[in-house]
Amino acid sequence: MSDKPLIYLDHSATTPVDADVADVVKQTMLDAWGNPSSRYGKGNEAQLVLQTARELVASQLNCPPEDLFFTSGGTEADNLALFGAMQTARKKATGNHLIVSSIEHSAILRAAEALKDEGYRVDVLPVSSDGLVSPDTLAGMIDNETVLVSVMAVNNEVGTIQPIAELAKICHEHGVLFHTDAVQAYGKVKVDVEAMGLDLVSVSSHKIYGPKGVGALYVRDGLDIEPRTRGGGQEKGIRTGTENMPGIAGFGKAAELCARHFDEDAERIGALRDEMFELIKQGVEGKVRLNGHPEKRLYANLNLCFEGVEAESLLQALDLDGIAVSTGSACSSGSTKPSHVLLALGLSELEAHSSLRLTLGRTNDRDSISRAAERIAYHVNRLRAMAF
Numbered sequence: 131m132s133d134k135p136l137i138y139l140d141h142s143a144t145t146p147v148d149a150d151v152a153d154v155v156k157q158t159m160l161d162a163w164g165n166p167s168s169r170y171g172k173g174n175e176a177q178l179v180l181q182t183a184r185e186l187v188a189s190q191l192n193c194p195p196e197d198l199f200f201t202s203g204g205t206e207a208d209n210l211a212l213f214g215a216m217q218t219a220r221k222k223a224t225g226n227h228l229i230v231s232s233i234e235h236s237a238i239l240r241a242a243e244a245l246k247d248e249g250y251r252v253d254v255l256p257v258s259s260d261g262l263v264s265p266d267t268l269a270g271m272i273d274n275e276t277v278l279v280s281v282m283a284v285n286n287e288v289g290t291i292q293p294i295a296e297l298a299k300i301c302h303e304h305g306v307l308f309h310t311d312a313v314q315a316y317g318k319v320k321v322d323v324e325a326m327g328l329d330l331v332s333v334s335s336h337k338i339y340g341p342k343g344v345g346a347l348y349v350r351d352g353l354d355i356e357p358r359t360r361g362g363g364q365e366k367g368i369r370t371g372t373e374n375m376p377g378i379a380g381f382g383k384a385a386e387l388c389a390r391h392f393d394e395d396a397e398r399i400g401a402l403r404d405e406m407f408e409l410i411k412q413g414v415e416g417k418v419r420l421n422g423h424p425e426k427r428l429y430a431n432l433n434l435c436f437e438g439v440e441a442e443s444l445l446q447a448l449d450l451d452g453i454a455v456s457t458g459s460a461c462s463s464g465s466t467k468p469s470h471v472l473l474a475l476g477l478s479e480l481e482a483h484s485s486l487r488l489t490l491g492r493t494n495d496r497d498s499i500s501r502a503a504e505r506i507a508y509h510v511n512r513l514r515a516m517a518f
């Protein structure tokens with residue numbers, strides 16, 4: 131680790147907890163420590179905290195609070211959605227087929243693989259070279275055994291924003307359920323379960339300046355999904371176990387702050403992202419290629435391919451300069467495998483290994499992005515010169 135002040139450019143991996151959120155977490159631990167299932171004053175106090183947080187998190191999805199179920203994070207919400215919907219269909223003998231996109235997070239891809247091992251039929255929906263799924267291709271893959279389609283709202287590596295309302299509509303025309311992993315979208319781009327016709331939506335707190343280890347799954351009213359755990363029946367039995375009250379209260383506060391900063395974040399962070407891209411292009415001698423869609427992408431995301439540069443060496447050099455970036459999704463970093471997302475977009479292994487993900491957020495300002503752009507260009511030029 132560097133002793134220089136940190137310039138954090140990995141907000142899609144996680145975000146620092148907002149000070150106001152930390153206050154709410156602490157206050158909940160110290161004051162509202164009752165069990166929300168207890169039927170006396172201290173329990174009622176905790177129940178009120180739980181209800182308030184549920185309303186705040188739900189408001190960012192425009193869903194009824196009672197249709198939102200807290201989990202331990204996005205991973206659990208994704209697993210609950212996929213296993214829950216598929217197992218119910220098997221029980222009711224209504225179908226056996228699941229479709230997921232090729233650029234999903236490992237929480238979806240590994241869950242889909244596990245379902246395949248259990249005898250479900252799983253198909254993978256391809257994406258175009260800019261990371262978009264095609265509604266027509268999806269329509270062609272649905273058959274009379276299809277139960278569920280899962281396509282993420284915003285990709286965590288290249289930031290591509292999928293046409294989820296259109297995909298959900300196609301699913302419903304065929305009597306199929308639609309799930310979206312909205313972990314990277316939530317609080318940043320509009321996800322409206324009513325307007326978009328979504329059946330199941332996963333969200334997570336630590337991508338929006340909330341605590342880690344807490345998330346939620348929206349389940350459309352009347353939809354039956356098989357729980358993954360059995361116990362005391364909390365969260366209407368869909369996700370039983372005493373609720374993570376400090377985490378949930380913090381998630382609620384973080385969602386409230388997202389609502390307050392929604393437009394300002396998009397405008398300010400989007401402008402910084404564009405400026406940073408320009409500065410990098412100006413400073414780098416030779417080619418800089420943008421991975422993913424040029425316009426249909428999260429305002430905070432830049433994923434760049436610097437041919438001839440080992441992105442891992444670039445990451446290490448930037449770390450010594452106090453700049454935190456990523457070479458792929460955080461969950462798979464540490465592994466030497468090229469990103470499955472970049473390969474699905476058609477990049478070669480070499481190109482994937484030469485790609486850097488920069489994700490901006492509330493911690494960044496103009497000074498920090500111009501210093502980071504200068505250091506990135508310096509190291510890219512240096513590493514390229516060494517390679518030849």
Ligand SMILES: Cc1ncc(COP(=O)(O)O)c(C=O)c1O
Pocket residue numbers: 142143202203204205206208235237282284285286311313314334335336343344345460461
């Ligand atoms: C798209 C996506 N889905 C799911 C997850 C997992 O969420 P969590 O870390 O809350 O388990 C992540 C986290 O990186 C993500 O980016």
